[in-house]
Amino acid sequence: MTEVDYCVVGAGFAGLTAALRLKQAGHSVSVLEARDRIGGRTFTVTRDDGVWIDRGGAWIGPGQDRVYALMNEFGVAEYKQHNDGDAMMIVDGKKHRYGGKLPWTMSPWAVANLGIVLLTVEKMCKSLPREAPWEAKRAAEWDRTSLGDWLETNVMSKPAREMLDMALAGPYTCAAAEVSLLWVLLQMGSAGGPNFVISGKGGAQDARPVGGMGAIYRPMAAQLGDALQLSQPVHQISQDADGVTVRSDYLAVRAQRVVVAIPMALADSIRYEPALPVDRAFLNQRMPSGAVVKISVVYDEPFWRADGLSGQSAAPGSPATLTIDACTDTAIPGIMCVITEGPAARKLAQVDDAERRALVISELVDRFGNKASAPVEFHEQNWTHDRYSGGGMISHTPTGVLTEFGYTLRPPSGRIHWAGTESSATMCGWVDGAIRSGERAAAEVMAAHTAAAVT
Amino acid sequence: MTEVDYCVVGAGFAGLTAALRLKQAGHSVSVLEARDRIGGRTFTVTRDDGVWIDRGGAWIGPGQDRVYALMNEFGVAEYKQHNDGDAMMIVDGKKHRYGGKLPWTMSPWAVANLGIVLLTVEKMCKSLPREAPWEAKRAAEWDRTSLGDWLETNVMSKPAREMLDMALAGPYTCAAAEVSLLWVLLQMGSAGGPNFVISGKGGAQDARPVGGMGAIYRPMAAQLGDALQLSQPVHQISQDADGVTVRSDYLAVRAQRVVVAIPMALADSIRYEPALPVDRAFLNQRMPSGAVVKISVVYDEPFWRADGLSGQSAAPGSPATLTIDACTDTAIPGIMCVITEGPAARKLAQVDDAERRALVISELVDRFGNKASAPVEFHEQNWTHDRYSGGGMISHTPTGVLTEFGYTLRPPSGRIHWAGTESSATMCGWVDGAIRSGERAAAEVMAAHTAAAVT
Secondary structure, eight states, X not given: OEEOSEEEEOOSHHHHHXXXXXXXXXXXXXXXXXXXXXXXTOOEEEOTTSOEEESSOOOBOTTOHHHHHHHHHTTOOEEEOOOOSEEEXXXXXXXXXXXXXXXXXXXXXXXXXXXXXXXXXXXXXXXXXXXXXXXXXXXXXXHSBBHHHHHHHHOOOHHHXXXXXXXXXGGGTSOXXXXXXXXXXXXXXXXXXXXXXXXXXXXXXXXXXXXXXXXXXXXXXXXXXXXXXXXXXXXXXXXXXXXXXXXXSSOEEEESEEEEOSOXXXXXXXXXXXXXXXXXXXXXXXXXXXXXXXXXXXXXXXXXXXXXXXXXXXXXXXXXXXXXXXXXXXXXXXXXXXEEEHHHHHHHHTSOHHHHHHHHHHHHXXXXXXXXXXXXXXXXXXXXXXXXXXXXXXOOOOTTHHHHHGGGSSSOBTTEEEOSGGGOSSSTTSHHHHHXXXXXXXXXXXXXXXXXXXX | OEEOSEEXXXXXXXXXHHHHHHXXXXXXXXXXXXXXXXXXXXXXXXXXXXXXXXXXXXXXXXXXXXHHHHHHHTTOOEEEOOOOSEEEEEETTEEEEESSXXXXXXXXXXXXXXXXXXXXXXXXXXXXXXXXXXXXXXXXHHHSBBHHHHHHHHOOOHHHHHHHIIXXXXXXXXXXXXXXXXXXXXXXXXXXXXXXXXXXXXXXXXXEETTOTHHHHHHHHHHHGGGEXXXXXXXXXXXXXXXXXXXXXXXXXXXXXXXXXXXXXXXXXXXEESOOOHXXXXXXXXXXXXXXXXXXXXXXXXXXXXXXXXXXXXXXXXXTOEEEEOOOTTOOSEEEEEEEEHHHHHHHHTXXXXXXXXXXXXXXXXXXXXXXXXXSEEEEEEGGGOXXXXXXXXXXXXXXXXXXXXXXXXXXXXXXXXXXXXXXXXXTTSHHHHHHHHHHHHHHHHHHHHHHHHO
């Protein structure tokens, strides 16, 4: 039995941040991580020559102040995402090449429809009380409506609907029918609205850390030293009047309080003694994750740039739903990132490795020409099947869940404090939100400590 | 390591039936049950004088042929539910006493609205292909719509909406906004339509087994003898080319195949090696349960009968949402069953025992008079907090889940066969459906056995 002041479960950005802030404040901590690596839903692989590939979360943008603060703390620079050149959209097998944010080759009617819907969503997002969207005036209405239902009712143009389905349901990597409209508003609203989500420059794909996400999380882990233990899946947390006992298959940690910083889709996999309050237990049971395959295809150089293409493309439903230039700051080698989400990702996960590779390369050749046919490396990360992510990208709430259980997202359950990007009222779903949630949880723990010392 | 032909996880009606049928066919079986008792979501407590109380599932009705077949097999008689006398409905604090199925004291407009909606649901139910509702012509539309949203759009009268909310969302013991309309149609359609669900006589509360559910499940367990092991929560199932290994905290069982017969809300709590196919894994992650408290209040005699009351009452949202006469076949003592579901049950679970008892008794006094104030026994079963049920009554699917993942409800995943009432295409959600699912799984296992013997 290890005895420490505080225990942290999970060594993604939320858990690492919570542990780091607690340690920096002079407390002893123990971090238990289920995987054999740190980083959680970010995962940077670095080659011997310094070239890195982000196999998970990778991008940062304006307003994400806490990730920039961490980068400052550890001397990590940013570089801007390559955006020069035309983007591409494939609808009904037809390629449209366009500059700017929207594919202006769509009919004026479709573009108008798209614009109006995005403005409507932006307005709805801004109308939410950010800390408690479930208390919004129209919360009940928005929460009993699925995004799929809402799009069906509000978007008349088929191409506009396909694009909005991808843009608005894509982040949850599942079918639009699975997601509560109120969750979409909460998540996008936490970054100011959909404009941030769908924008490259000035938005969610504005920049990247030099060295990838690992350049941030590795020095965090180094500061934690041997407080951090890998391959320790936690299966039980017991709390009593004096503290908590956290058990993995091999270890037991005794602490005053514990921060649980794992994906919502996995929070239910821990046995809590005594049982959690019913509304929090039900929330843990009700936030599934989706399906996403992220593939990084490495070429000698980013040949698409010379052809006047940004590397960004979108083909709803195809085996390569989204592509985006993912080169390092030196632009050599050429790295093309393919992100396939939701139902398309599940389909892609069902074919064998060779066929999947062939399908993806063939899509790239179709969009970027023959040079795409001969990559030098092919890195594939199937987050869908990742046991310790519980599925891909982030968790979402189905209809009815936020208005019934949303209020339990953040408050501690006794000595158990909840972190993880899904619990952040700002930048929910991004690395920045994960960091904010870790800092909030650490602050809660220390406030409870101070309160206990006074009494 | 115990070696048997087949392993069964769970000793509710689904698991007991599967094991019994396999044993009767001459195979060796091992049944691992997590609880320290059998019966699953049924639970009969029998006093020394033979009076029994069903703390879980209790009623049976016409069309539930497989539960009647089991009763025949073990010589268990049925007796009819007491229905004589008036029922009661409480709306806005006002009591309406009525005969028949519907509270005719509602305005004619409300009654008409109610009737039309029920007929519409009945028609929609009958239009579904029962084995694959997700293939219905309008499946996508019905699955992206929550029951809450549909009621809001289709029911104009407030009292009619409140009653329909209780009648249609009640069985899933959660808010109407949480449930996919397609799930409601699947579940109610599996019994022919909502008419069966809301009917006492000739419907889902038509009769009960003499001796309670335990009179059926106890002799089943007796036939299984020491093949049945209690207090064995299974946490891992591994399959390979030759068989499966099923591990609880204390035991390992090696078998050719395994039948998993636990609530859907818990299927995700087992670690499967190798990982399940993604669509089945995601289904397991996406079928939460609800909240339900079932209280049996025992009096010297069923005094309400003498007052011309059936004992049935409904008060949407109150601490005693539903009441129903739950006497044994001898009608002495008087047993009044109080069922509180969904949000009201969660609220009721948050107060302490004394307050909860006071709240419930006060509701009974209000409805049935002063004689209700002095019960001789008070039995309370909070299924919401039941670790090995994963919540109350049955699991449901949120929007979008059936059309994406519903097709994985029944087919085996390699050597893992799925049982449990939620997997039954007929009488889904009832004890009868659980029995059907156990018989189907046993037949699958034996067919696979025969196929293997031939090759």
